Amino acid sequence: xAIDGRELLETVALQLVKAxxxxxxxxxxxxxxxxxxxxxxxxxxxxVRRIFGEKTEQVLRDLKVEFLWIGGYMGVNSxxxxxxxxxxxxxxxxxxxxxxDVIHELVHVRQFMEGKELFDSHYSYTERPTEVEAxxxxxxxxxxxxxxxxxxxxxxxxxxxxxKELEQLASTMNVDRKQIQExxxxx
Ligand SMILES: [Zn+2]
Numbered sequence: 001x002a003i004d005g006r007e008l009l010e011t012v013a014l015q016l017v018k019a020x021x022x023x024x025x026x027x028x029x030x031x032x033x034x035x036x037x038x039x040x041x042x043x044x045x046x047x048v049r050r051i052f053g054e055k056t057e058q059v060l061r062d063l064k065v066e067f068l069w070i071g072g073y074m075g076v077n078s079x080x081x082x083x084x085x086x087x088x089x090x091x092x093x094x095x096x097x098x099x100x101d102v103i104h105e106l107v108h109v110r111q112f113m114e115g116k117e118l119f120d121s122h123y124s125y126t127e128r129p130t131e132v133e134a135x136x137x138x139x140x141x142x143x144x145x146x147x148x149x150x151x152x153x154x155x156x157x158x159x160x161x162x163x164k165e166l167e168q169l170a171s172t173m174n175v176d177r178k179q180i181q182e183x184x185x186x187x
Contacts (some may be wrong), residue, residue, distance in 0.1 A: 005042035005102070035063035035083060039102065047103050047141040051110050063109060072159075074101045078119055081112040096147070097155055100138040107134035126161065126169040139173045149176035 042048050043060050052059045064082045073093070075084045083105055090098060108118055111130050118130050125131055135156070142152050152175045157166055170177045 004040045005045045005048070005099075030066070030068065032064050032066050032082065035060055035065045038065055042102065042106075045103075047137060047144070048106055051103075051106050051137060059109070059113070074098075074105050076105055076108040076112060076118060078112070081109060083109065096142075096145075096151075100142055100155055103141050104134040104138040107137045124165065126165040126172070132172060135169065135173060139175065153177075 039060075043057050048060075049056050064080075066077065066082045066084045067087050068084055069086060069088070073086060073089045076082070077084050108130065111118060111133070116130055120128055120130070123129070138155075139152060142155060147155070152173075153166070153170055156169055156173070156175070161169070167177050
């Protein structure tokens with residue numbers, strides 16, 4: 001069973017709650033699979049085509065995904081460029097967040113292919129150029145989907161980010177920071 005990018009996009013656009021039909025993840029933990037076995041139709045998503053251009057089909061065909069229980073959500077393995085995904089997040093996470101995270105992580109996949117240092121520790125998380133670029137793509141797509149600034153702030157917020165860092169990231173992304181204060185995100 002796969003996650004269909006276009007289906008997810010529709011889900012997001014129509015604000016429908018649709019269960020991702022994932023199962024048998026136990027048997028695939030720690031194993032490497034083609035991205036396209038589990039994420040379908042992303043090569044048709046404009047936001048993804050903006051990342052890889054004409055190479056989109058080829059990159060997604062070659063991309064591998066690793067399923068891991070460790071790590072909260074999604075990431076890119078800086079050693080081999082594989083997408084790393086926690087299946088629990090795919091099963092339980094917010095569908096809009098998952099969709100935007102795929103966009104974000106695919107930017108890191110391209111950066112890896114370009115030989116960029118994904119986790120340059122000279123920068124804080126929210127100032128790291130590779131993160132700023134990945135967030136730009138995700139936020140641009142969020143805006144195209146007409147998500148509110150409040151909802152985008154909610155998306156940007158993660159438990160490893162301080163209130164100050166969230167404000168900084170929101171500011172860099174031109175997301176209304178007043179929404180952060182009103183939502184109590186600075187706590
Ligand atoms: Zn990132």
